[in-house]
Amino acid sequence: MPLTADQAAFLRDNAFPAILTALRPDGSPHSTVVWMHEDNGDVFVNTAVGRAKHRFFENDPRASIVVVDPTNQYKWIGVSGPVTLQLEGAYEQIDQLSNKYLGQDYPWRSPDETRITVRITPEKIDALGFDA
Numbered sequence: 001m002p003l004t005a006d007q008a009a010f011l012r013d014n015a016f017p018a019i020l021t022a023l024r025p026d027g028s029p030h031s032t033v034v035w036m037h038e039d040n041g042d043v044f045v046n047t048a049v050g051r052a053k054h055r056f057f058e059n060d061p062r063a064s065i066v067v068v069d070p071t072n073q074y075k076w077i078g079v080s081g082p083v084t085l086q087l088e089g090a091y092e093q094i095d096q097l098s099n100k101y102l103g104q105d106y107p108w109r110s111p112d113e114t115r116i117t118v119r120i121t122p123e124k125i126d127a128l129g130f131d132a
């Protein structure tokens with residue numbers, strides 16, 4: 001199911017915090033606040049190799065992400081779908097996200113950390129506050 005143009009712009013053009021949910025090995029949800037970005041209909045986040053999100057997606061590549069307009073709780077979008085993980089370009093992507101949210105390149109870069117891009121391809125979209 002593709003995002004509408006308004007939904008894609010909402011995700012792409014706003015630095016709203018998002019809640020990303022992965023599934024633990026026991027099937028219980030693991031939700032965290034993340035930065036996100038939309039590109040060509042997919043939703044992207046970034047994490048570090050070995051962190052909980054990365055491990056959980058390696059085990060079960062399904063995700064859900066919810067973004068709420070902080071000025072209007074009745075305008076929100078939830079995207080669920082499969083995840084693909086990609087190392088290539090992940091450092092450039094964390095800088096892109098950091099610039100979107102902080103206005104500068106990612107300030108917490110560590111030489112001991114390997115970044116990874118998490119790409120969510122929408123299969124199910126739930127939304128409120130968007131024209132149909």
